[in-house]
Amino acid sequence: MLLKRFSLYLLPSLLQAALSFGLLPFTTRILDPEDFGTFAILVSLTGLGTSAASLGSSFLLYSHYPALSTEDRKSFLSSLFWSAVAVSLVFAVGFLLSWPILTAHYQSLTSIPQGAAVLSLGAMFASLPWLLAMDITVIEGRPGIYASVAVASALVSSSCNLIGLYVLHLGLLSLFASALAGSLVNGIGGLIVLKPYLRISISRRWMKEIFRVGPVSSAGNFAETMQIAAERSLLSVHVGLGVLGLYNFSQQFRQMVFIGVKAVTRSIWPVTLAEGKDPESGFQRTANVWSLVHVGIAMAGVLFALLGEEITTYLTHGKFTAAYPYISLWMIYLLVKHTGRAELGFLTVTKQSGFLATLMFGAVGVSVLLLFLLIPRFGMVGAFSALFAQDLFYRIGVRVRAHQTRPVPFQDYWAVIGCIGVSSILAFVHFGHPGLPQRAVLFFVTEAMLVFALFKNAINGGHVPFLRRTGAT
Helix, strand or coil: CCHHHHHHHHHHHHHHHHHHHHHHHHHHHCEEEHHHHHHHHHHHHHHHHHHHHHHHHHHHHHHHHHHHHHHHHHHHHHHHHHHHHHHHHHHHHHHHHHHHHHHHCCCHHHHCHHHHHHHHHHHHHHHHHHEEEEEEEEHCCCCHHHHHHHHHHHHHHHHHHHHHHHHCCCCCCCHHHHHHHHHHHHHHHHHHHCCCCCCCCCCHHHHHHHHHHHHHHHHHHHHHHHHHHHEEEEEHHCCCCCHHHHHHHHHHHHHHHHHHHHHHHHHHHHHHHHHCCCCCCCCCCHHHHHHHHHHHHHHHHHHHHHHHHHHHHHCCCEEEEEEEEHHHHHHHHHHCCCCHHHHHHHHCCCCCCHHHHHHHHHHHHHHHHHHHHHHHCCCHHHHHHHHHHHHHHHHHHHHHHHHCCCCCCCCHHHHHHHHHHHHHHHHHHHCCCHHHHHHHHHHHHHHHHHHHHHHHHHHHCCHHHHHHHCCCC
């Protein structure tokens, strides 16, 4: 059952990643780093509206939805949906009214067409139903619906991007149009899932609960979205839209890998929550899955550390080659970001959302402070360092808090090994300047060792081979 659910979440994620990767030669043939920078900064600003409109919907749904009757689900979901719509409307009106002020004060925004802002806001609105429906498909164990919507959205978005670039010659606007098209497909899929429950009414009881719990549980995510907006704004001001475009381009590779990792998260998360409720579980099934994921991320990091220059040059016609070292750094970031899954599951089932939100606020505060200190001096390196510090701070806090109540065996050995290995190889390439033949040999040797590690990991039930005798997991 778990394998089937995982496959249905993974396959559309792999398709999305493949399409994103395959489209790069076509998009970068026409678009420049400045275009990607413009897209990145505007999407980060309208993303604040999406984050605010979520109102902690994931926490509220996981907390209430499974135990509700059909009638209660109707009033609950209707109240949650219309609250999200109302918040989005307020944000959109405020954003459009403040747009002339923003463009007057920030030179990096003056080149952005107002039509791009409208398309970006449209994508925000269109995605609202899917924000709720996506969690419902996970709770109800309906990965087939998720897979269908995700595949349709990826295909439509990619097609619109190519049509906008090569048929309609929209240039930069094609990025925003394709994002809107994908969001519309998601929105339609979300409405299909929500249709049995939506009513043109709200419940006073649920409205009180939504606005009592929602802002607290979503505060961390909103703060993280604000951090992204601050990061991109600072990069555009201090180093320009072109460098921001390179930074955003490197993040696309992070997103491709993250899409696959997110599929794992959705499939294994119910198992992690169940293990969190069982004091005798030891989170063994969670450890088995995430060990495999950590090795897979490390393999991607090794690939780009050794051959990233050639890959990016070929894919982008040489326009984005300067971004390749950051792709490996993002793999290290993903390894850190996806540690402590057992501890996070335990804190979730023990209803410590308030602590998690406060911790995220603190982590974002550290990150934003570092952004202002580091970006003016170090540019992209400063931005990456600030984000890395944020996630490291958060993961340490999660582990310390969980262990105050329930000791959880350390399960992130492969993540630690991956971080050390990828960073060592990246340093060797940067300072040693090996030629392509030497890097190719090192690549095949290292990847073969990691494949062997995957095989041994499966045999050992998630254990790191040389730590198996100690009983560590």
